[in-house]
Amino acid sequence: MKTSQISQVRDFNRALTRRIGVLSDDYLGRGRPLGEARILFEIGPGGADVRDLRTRLGLDSGYLSRMLRSLEAQGLVASRRADGDGRVRRAVLTRKGRREWDTLDRHSREFAASLLAPLGAPQRERLLAAMAEVERLMRAAAVTIVPADPCDADARACMRAYFDELAQRFEQGFDPGRAPEPEAYLPPGGLFLVARLDGQAIGCGALRSHGRGVGEIKHMWVAPSARGLGVAQRLLEALEAHAAATGIRTLRLDTHRALGEARALYLRNGYREIPRYNDNPYADHWFEKRIARAK
Template sequence: MAESVSAEQVAAFRRFNRYFTRRIGALDEHYLGQDRPLGEARLLFEIGEGTGVSLRELRGRLGLDAGYLSRMAKALQAQDLVRVGVAAYDNRQRTIEPTPAGRVEIGEQNRRSDALVAGLLGGLTPAQRAELTGAMATAERLLRLAGIRVEVVEGGAPDALACLDAYAADLDTRFPEGFDKAALVRPEEVSGDAGAFLVAYEEGRPVGCGALRRLEPGVGEIRHVWVSAGARRLGLARRLLEGLEGQARERGLDVVRLDTHPVLTEAQAMYRACGYTEIPRYDDNPYAGHWFEKRLSGEGAGPGAAG
């Protein structure tokens, strides 16, 4: 079971938030010296200088309440910075786009933002700037991982099938021989008592998956651990693997096995780092070139699918 978050860690996180929001002027009603608070400035930035974006997409991207988003859009519209209309492809969808004045304002906002950041970094040496930007990249990666939730879904659920389609398409481009979707697990193999299917969600979008099925009494098999290109190098594949191991423990399985293609060297390295030992071939998967096994007994209760 994961260790609980300490009071010191919570205090450090909150202390950094207070300092950073004050340092960049997030509390100022006139953010960057312009005539609007940070919320409206951020919405204008997200609308961008293009031909328009749907309010529904903005709501999902920014995680905003529909009423709050509507009020901010009206405030920008009253300043003649945006136009709200109806999507040509769907009259039920409302879109928002910048006016000519809005495009000028976005350009000025970007100029002032760049100047603010340059001013902050200007007091550091080149080595210190590299250290700071590296630390921010690490913080972003870990915060993204913390925000991803992993859920158990039915093997035939739409999100499960969509992930498997993306997984198959990915392998079809990576394997020299291509990949046949007939090799995918069947929904009934990874649902209910027979197994489990995990889907990882980032801001409501499926970004990864993994499956567990029972091979024989006490033995399970992990299949199709996959992470979308935009969510890789976060540590999500390991989290999915740990979640599947937890599901195996919940089903009384003492051993889990898996196989992988020879070209998937990064997957092989991950499995070895997570305690898997290479074993002789145990199946007839035509795409497999390496077979692994891990004994779960004696490791303690697993967390299952982390929320």
Template structure:
């Protein structure tokens, strides 16, 4: 990244903070600051929520969320309780007063959005809305985290189940992992490999495995991205991360195979510098085989 890019992001952040009023003690002319209002809105009126999931969605630490909840609870807007089946889990829900204030918050938020658009001409409004959609997409992409997990971790297991379920729907004749040459998940852990899991707001949204067999090219396996985050460049990011890790491991060649039904994946591999080669395994679900040269030890 460049210094100019960093400065532009900082200017944008300052402009947004000033224009939407997050610096004011009483956000949108209400009775509370932005932090409390945002948490109240996130809790919503759909029922009871696990506080941990709400905290993960907002990216806030537990101490700060606890202080915000105490303020909302003191004002009679939320009820915080212990989960009836797990005393380690706390839940939160809106009271009737909380639902009323949230509805008012929605009305005032709509009015604020309209005030941003109102001074502009029709074409400027379209430009602003389109630019905001693009910024939202890119900021969401920047919030995705990658972590190496054991394949038996619940988030990893969720991704693997989702991967298999999607292949079952897409492949002619379905997909049976028992008939595939996919490595056992246990092979995708050190020292023979690794398993990356992508998370957004604390929820697993993608995965990819790397097999590191001694004396053989590295192999990328089980690449999956949740449909709800496709278009954010996550698959390319997973691919690049595994290539870097393979190179640091000393591999100078990485391979993968794919099914003809996975057209987007095939386009991704070609555009990422992979060359189609003759079959290097007898994977029954593969129609295309690819490889890419790496520079060992790449930092």
């Protein structure tokens, strides 16, 4: 990564924070800093579980608690136990808080309009397109990919979602009972990766060794809401890197004819089609790739 790239990010951050007014304690002229205003907005008319707020905004528990107490002291927010689960705290707007939320929403819209107003129509379109691209890439940068126990809750949730999608997309349906057991991806002979965004599992990929330097990639899946962020590419690269580091020299995989995007991913990453190597009834295409030894 170049020093000039890091400097450009820092320049952008400084320009943005100055322009949108987040440096004062009077965000949008409402007498409170951005942090409190954002929490108030995120609670919204429907309320929100405190743990969801913490995950969604990436806040420390103590910091969030202090801001909630401040909003409660202002008479804007009340906390209560969530219905059906006494262990979960839920934040809701009071009547005063709802009026403040409406005012905050109106001021936010007016401020957004003020950013666009000085620009001509072509410049507005360029700015909006650039904002959309920055938001997409910032989401992509927030994705984390880590090894996981294939039997834990997030891994199983990803697998269920993956199998459900296969059942919908395959004309003959899909029987999860034909898939390998999760234990097949336990170390040292296997690896199961989970991708997360904002604390939510949004993708997975698995690798298992067949011995003699041969490994197989399985269960590559990304949630529809996270597609287009390059998650599948990162999962594949991480699996390949692990394979190389553990002595695997040949990677194989199979896929169904309905999964055109998967075939495109494998082809652009150097996988070549080969004859059938297994008896998977859901496979129509088989691929192989030789990988270099890890340095």
